[in-house]
Amino acid sequence: MLPSKQLDVVRPHQAGRTRVLLVDADPASLRVATSAVATAGGEVVAAIPPHHASLGAAREATVAIVDLPGREALAIVERFVEAGVTVVATSGAGSVALAVEAMRRGAVDFVLKPYTPDSLAQRIAPRLEPDAPEEAPPTAHIGDFCGFVGSSLAMRALYAEIERVAPSRAAVFVTGESGSGKELCAEAIHSLSGRGAKPLVALNCGAIPRELMESEVFGHVRGAFTGATEDRVGAVEAAAGGTLFLDEIGEMELGLQAKLLRVLQTGEFRRVGDPRARQADMRIVCATHRDPLAEVAAGRFRQDLFYRLHVLPLRLPPLRARGEDVTTLATAFLRRFAEEEGRPMRRISAGAAIRLAAYSWPGNVRELQNVIRRAVVLGEGPELTEAMLPPEIVGSSPSAAPALDEGGAIEPFWIAERRIIERAVAAFDGNTAKAAAALEISPSTIYRKRERWAELGV
Structure with missing residues (x-):
């Protein structure tokens, strides 16, 4: 429990x-x-506001978690570091410049508010271990769950959903932005199902020419069309007893959708050019980066097929909603690619880590992979630095967008709301009650919204 009054004791x-x-x-x-x-194994010896941050209290601590409502608080970081205290800086101001300056003045890490107890514990745990090196990179939990890397709230919820749907025989419909890991999700479902020992056959419906698609799905017999010189097994038959993963199913043309629907209804299919019906025994997992309901409404996707496939829906979170997973993934990729390329790079600098965490990652995990591999191949030395990152990342800012002049681009309401709230909290030196009074809202509203932003990793 915290003391009822925040004192320099x-x-x-x-x-x-x-x-x-x-x-x-x-x-x-x-x-x-x-x-x-407490979760990370430490002990709070004092809890004080910034204007009471004396060296007397600092000398009794090994680690200090220092909130920075503004640049004026950077002096606290500098004083504590000079006194031999390991400083972890935090702030709700959402400023990359503030984070970088805190690191330059000696902070070993910077955590953006709002945070949850679990996410903060994960960040400070390495600092609370005896003789832990100050610059130790975050642990990369490679293969946290069936090849997935990350332990954010969004991903833990996804892991739980995968474990629930995997044993079923029903179809799974996976949605998510490009590069978010839909094929890896299908692999996880297959490996945890009762069909894990049988084949997993993946087919990208958007990468195969339309005239060849039916043959790829159902196979063909010799002479079925020009160039069919021998019988060929299709994906449905190859996946017998296992799982058929149809990626980008929204790209499948309507005629073929009707034939796939018949397979789901009757359990039978025919190779192209073969009058004989064959039995289909596979579980279907499909995926798309599009909004399937919008595709149905536009007439590009059959409604009856949609309801046949959309039995167990799964939504993959974009990387920008995964919080600390960005750093964990980046470290995992760095180690993997450095080993593959025979390069000496082993860690990510504090400044580079802040830039990576601040970027919005429109290409998701695939884009992060490319950025890290490029840095490993082209960079020099044992550390990935800001200078090795592309301009769009170095120039990025946290998800709270900068203020826009009148007539500027429209931004989502929650971004403006968060900016207003965080500026008010910073204006009152982190005092939520005073900020709430100035904004004419309840303090509980600020707490609730900050907790929600933390859960979403934004």
Whole structure:
């Protein structure tokens, strides 16, 4: 429990636990940070607002979690670092410049608010281990779940959904942006199902010429068309007993959709040019980056097929909604590609990590892979730095967008709302109650919205 008043006092130390000083004016943030420290195995010895951040309290702590409502608080980071304290900086201001400056003044990490107890605990845990090196890179949990990497709330929810749907025989409809991992999701479903020992056959419906698509799906017999010089097994037959993954199913033309629907209804199919019906025994997992309901409404996707396939829907989160997973994935890719390319690069600099976390990743995980591989191949030295990142990432800012002049581009309401709230909190040195009064809203509204933003990883 936190003391009822935030005082510049030190609590008795419990042997074996790393002593942590909290510097923050917001009671809600202090409660979250206290929980995170306990989860990570540390002990909060004092909780004080920034204007009480004396070196006396700092000398009794090994680690300090310091909130930066603005640039004026950077002096606290500098003083604590000079006193030998490991500093983890936090802020809700959403400024890359502030984060970079905190790192330059000696902070070993920068965590953007709002955060959850679990996400903060994950970030500070390496700092609370005895003799932990200050620049140790975040642990990359390669293969957290069936090849997926990441432990954000969004991904843990996805893992749980995959585990629930995998044992079923029903069709699974996976949606998500390009590069978000839809094929990996299909592989996870297959491996956890009762069909894991049988084939998983993947077919990209958008990469095969329309005139060859039916043959690819159902196969053909010799002489069925010009160039058919021998019998050929199609994807449906090749997946017997296993799983058929139809990626980008929205690209399948309507005539072939009707034939696929018949397979689902009757369990039978015919090779092109063969009058004999064959039995189909496979589970279908399909995926698209499009909105399937919009495709149905536009007449590009059969409604009856949609309802046959859309039995167990799964939605993959975009990378920008996965919070700390960006750093975890980047580190995992760095190690993999450095080993593959025989390069000495082993870690990501603090400044580069901040830039990666701030970028919106329209290409999702696939784009992140390409960025890291390019840096590994073209960069020099043991560390991936900001200079090795492409201009669009170096110039990016956190998801809270900058203010727009009148007549500028339209932005989502939640971005403007978050910017207004975070500026008010910063104006009152992190005091949520005063910020809420100035905004004429309830403090609970600010707490609730910050928690929601943290859950979404934005």
